[in-house]
Amino acid sequence: MxxxxxxxxxxxxxxxxxxxxxxxxxxxxxxxxxKLYSSKNSNIIPTKLDNxxxxxxxxxxxxxxxxxxxxxxxxxxxxxxxxxxxxxxxxxxxxxxxxxxxxxxxxxxxxxxxxxxxxxxxxxxxxxxxxxxxxxxxxxxxxxxxxxxxxxxxxxxxxxxxxxxxxxxxxxxxxxxxxxxxxxxxxxxxxxxxxxxxxxxxxxxxxxxxxxxxxxxxxxxxxxxxxxxxxxxxxxxxxxxxxxxxxxxxxxxxxxxxxxxxxxxKKQKADLTDIKRYPWVRGNRDNFQGIENWNLFNAYRRDMTLLVLDLVATWPTLDPKVYTTELTQTQLARELYSDIRGSDTLGVSTSYNSIITLDNIENNCIRKPGLFTWLDNIEMYYNMYTLWAPLGTGPDFNRLSGIKQKISYTCSDVQEEYLLGVLGSPVCSVKKSRIIETKVDIDAISTQLNITSIEFLDQNKDSISNCKISSSFEYGTFTFSNQIPEGKFNSTYSEAIGNFVPSHNLSRICAGKSTPQGLSSDDRFINYIGFSWTHPSINPKNILSPNYITQIPAVTSQKLFGNTKVIKGSGITGGDLVQLSPKSPMILSVTVPVGFTNYTMRVRCANQQAGSLIIRSNDKDGNQTTTTFSIPQNKHYTADLLYESYQTVTADSNIQLESSPKEEMKYDLYIYSEDMEMIILDKVEFIPQKFNKYK
Structure with a gap:
């Protein structure tokens, strides 16, 4: 050998x-x-690199x-x-x-x-x-x-x-x-x-x-x-x-x-003269410039998250003296974005400059720091549009005008509803389901693009709903498929890995208009659309593993109180962070599998000053239990939250989370600090200590 x-x-x-x-x-x-290699290495000579x-x-x-x-x-x-x-x-x-x-x-x-x-x-x-x-x-x-x-x-x-x-x-x-x-x-x-x-x-x-x-x-x-x-x-x-x-x-x-x-x-400008890369660009290129500039910027953010930052987020668990079980179930709460599709309807062809810029799309489509949410329902609406309005010389056709979405938080039945655009005639309703791909048909009409249909597909590539907004014109239709990551993993070296890599889940639809409200009659219509996707590792019930350490991102809490808020993650944690303020708790709900009762809890946090963190819950009989963390000062803390800013702290005592012999049980954990001016929570970790007593 x-x-x-x-x-x-x-x-x-x-x-x-x-x-x-x-x-x-x-x-x-x-x-x-x-030289790392030379011609003397007859058995390990790298492929010749000439040319x-x-x-x-x-x-x-x-x-x-x-x-x-x-x-x-x-x-x-x-x-x-x-x-x-x-x-x-x-x-x-x-x-x-x-x-x-x-x-x-x-x-x-x-x-x-x-x-x-x-x-x-x-x-x-x-x-x-x-x-x-x-x-x-x-x-x-x-x-x-x-x-x-x-x-x-x-x-x-x-x-x-x-x-x-x-x-x-x-x-x-x-x-x-x-x-x-x-x-x-x-x-x-x-x-x-x-x-x-x-x-x-x-x-x-x-x-x-x-x-x-x-x-x-x-x-x-x-x-x-x-x-x-x-x-x-x-x-x-x-x-x-x-x-x-x-x-x-x-x-x-x-x-x-x-x-x-x-x-x-951020400084890149799409070369819209490249018709092989941008065949849908018609007429006035300024109608497309802002969208395609953003797509270049977002492609870097999306692809480098998949290639680099997601890997980085798993590295802390490679410390075997901290993560001692065979596995650590790590969840990534970050959100990724597929390309924006659409065009400006005004641009420089009028006296108004286009407002569909990189910053405009960032503001409309990039999620502000907030708790992790689940997409429960989608409703779409259209209004009638006359081409070349206000002259009224063109054909009338339906145009997407509104998207209503319902979302909920992890382990919560409370729903929130919000509307993008304006209401009109209903197009379709998409019920709660796991959507892993969307297909958008866009027609090139004159110098604009019009969204004619949006199809939603499940993990089997079956159509859940095909929302047909208008008939296609003869100018040319482009179909854009949106999925993260794209394609199927077919490596002959590890079929097991390939067979278990699911696609991301659709979490949100974003949309924008060409003009500010009231500037033109066009403000009824949606001019561009995009999709947000979340990693499939997030569990909708925050189920704790009976055998391994489970990391629950703090942003999968269901509610925040007082001045406690979500802040943008530093890029190395796989998602955003929760910044606790004094006496302002957050509620993190977890689900305990059948028969498991005893967990050691840890928090991965960033803080400057020492203090205590308290977790309060009720046991299955309704009795209140309290677990305390003695958080030491972290002298390596920096405002930009680099790796050294984080530390993992174990609770002073185990927490009793008991389920019944036949069914799992949900617990609401109230997490707060009374004496720390500020502590940032990345993840709450649960280490199983007692196994199924009913077997």
């Missing part, structure tokens, strides 16, 4: 005493490793603006697995030594990555409208290729170790694992800076996040199971300190780089 790496020229140099006893010391890789950059640039000229679907679905599958929602696969990942290596590495690190990674970096060029530096491209690709091949050897070493258990070669196999781990760990330390080369950090961010996820999970495996491989306690503690440091370092780099890219894409 060691035949594959015995001629590897840096295998001994990379072990350097540094990594056994001094995990914080920087590796002087520029002098020691002039790959040139081929990539040729690919970029024909590429779309969307990140490769395969990467998107793969990232979603990894998040789904790390979040503890794939039966069987999750157990393998968390409970078996080397489980991640055996199940996830082939998904993230396929044997031939050059063309796929080139396509990803090409898509990133288009996403941020900036070419990647050739040196950064070739360097990152070479290091990625090298890591891929080394990880394949590591994967086989783990398999050999498993198969050797009980045999005479077990000790030798364990020694091979230890040596290979040191080499893999060393190579990650060398490679990670190559995935954030100055000037190309944004291009390389998805690759950085992929490598970081792999490095952290392999470190977790060693910290949790290292004794089975023969590591001593001192060495395992050393790697644990490196794991904690790396989670913080990788997290902060990802959010800082993501934010840099987000600000940059």
């Amino acid at each position: 060691r035949e594959n790496i015995k001629n590897y020229p840096y295998s001994r140099a990379l072990q350097y005493p540094l990594l056994l006893n001094t995990p914080y010391r920087a590796v002087p890789y520029p002098n020691i490793y002039p 790959i950059y040139s081929r990539s640039q040729e690919m970029c000229t024909t590429s779309s603006s969307n990140i490769s679907r395969e990467f998107m679905i793969t990232a979603a599958g990894i998040v789904w697995a790390l979040g503890g929602f794939i039966p069987g696969v999750g157990n393998i990942i968390a409970a078996v030594p080397g489980g991640l290596v055996n199940v996830l590495l082939p998904v993230f690190w396929e044997a031939d990555t050059s063309d796929q990674t080139s396509k990803l970096m090409c898509d990133m060029e288009i996403l941020i409208n900036q070419k990647i530096n050739e040196y950064a491209f070739n360097t990152a690709l070479a290091y990625l290729e090298g890591l891929t091949r080394l990880l394949m050897v590591y994967n086989q070493t783990i398999k050999d170790w498993r198969e050797s258990q009980g045999n005479t070669g077990f000790q030798k196999a364990a020694e091979d694992v230890r040596e290979m781990f040191r080499e893999v760990h060393s190579h990650f330390i060398v490679a990670m800076p190559m995935f954030k080369i100055y000037g190309s950090e944004i291009h390389l961010l998805p690759i950085y996040a992929r490598a970081a996820t792999t490095h952290l999970t392999i470190l977790r495996d060693i910290v949790k199971f290292g004794s089975q491989y023969g590591f001593d306690e001192k060495t395992m503690n050393s790697f644990y300190e490196y794991l904690k440091q790396s989670i913080a370092e990788y997290t902060n780099h990802c959010i800082n780089t993501y934010t840099q890219g987000l600000e940059s894409t």
Whole structure:
């Protein structure tokens, strides 16, 4: 087995005493490793990189603006697995030594990555409208290729170790694992800076996040199971300190780089002369400019959330000394947005300037910080429109004028209703159901687009309702499909992951008009429409796991009181946050499975001052119970809520949440502080302590 790496020229140099006893010391890789690979490595030579950059640039000229679907679905599958929602696969990942290596590495690190990674970096060029530096491209690709091949050897070493258990070669196999781990760990330390080369950090961010996820999970495996491989306690503690440091370092780099890219894409202007990319743009391009500018900006936010930030949100659970159960069920409460469709009806063709701008759409379509909501009902309305009004010379047709939606909060029967636009004649009503895709038909009429129908589809791709607003004209109809993530995951390496990656759920419809109310007769009509989507990990009943740690986002509370409010998340938590004010509680409802009675509670919070947090509830007999958290001061707190701002605090005592022998039970938890000026809650965690007493 060691035949594959015995001629590897840096295998001994990379072990350097540094990594056994001094995990914080920087590796002087520029002098020691002039090249990560050379022609001497007959068995692990990366694919020749000559002309790959040139081929990539040729690919970029024909590429779309969307990140490769395969990467998107793969990232979603990894998040789904790390979040503890794939039966069987999750157990393998968390409970078996080397489980991640055996199940996830082939998904993230396929044997031939050059063309796929080139396509990803090409898509990133288009996403941020900036070419990647050739040196950064070739360097990152070479290091990625090298890591891929080394990880394949590591994967086989783990398999050999498993198969050797009980045999005479077990000790030798364990020694091979230890040596290979040191080499893999060393190579990650060398490679990670190559995935954030100055000037190309944004291009390389998805690759950085992929490598970081792999490095952290392999470190977790060693910290949790290292004794089975023969590591001593001192060495395992050393790697644990490196794991904690790396989670913080990788997290902060990802959010800082993501934010840099987000600000940059705000300045992008869609090239509407590109008729291949924008075939629906007709006549006056100013009628479309604001919408397509926003779509470019939002594409970065959406795609990078799926490729990077969702992964980042799972990293804290890779600390095996904090998250001690086999799995941690993590829920992502963030919201994503598909492209806006429609056009301005006035624009510069009149004396009025278009108000459909990036900021206008952000204000109309991006959800303000608030509690997580569920979409219960949709009603649509139309009014009659005369083309070329007010001259009245054109044909009359129906035009979408109003959308009424009903929403509710988690574990609450109380509904809220709001109307976008104005009422008119009813088009359709869509009852509560799981909608995972919408299809919008839009007709190109003169220099405008008119929404003619909206179809809603369920998880089986069956039509729930097709809301037909008007008949199509002969000018040309465009059908836009909206779904997150798009496509189906068909990786041959992990069918189990692909089969359990559901699409996002429709959570809200947004809409806007061309003009302020009262400016023109056109203000009755909706000119553009968009859709918001939430991650399928959120449970509508906040059901606690009987076997694993359950993380419940604070924003899935059903009610807030006083000055307590929801604030925008920092991007690393998978959603928004709840900021508690003194004596202003929030109500978080959870559902206890049959027969489970005893949980240890924790909170993941950000705070400056020390104080106490109180959770009050009633038991099944109506008696009030109280659990207190002694929250220590966090000296690392910063206003921008970087990783170090958060800490996990355990309650002073367990909480009794008992269900009956035959049915689950809902509990309302009143969470508040009496002496802390401000504490920000990310998640409330429940660790099961007592199992089913009725079995």
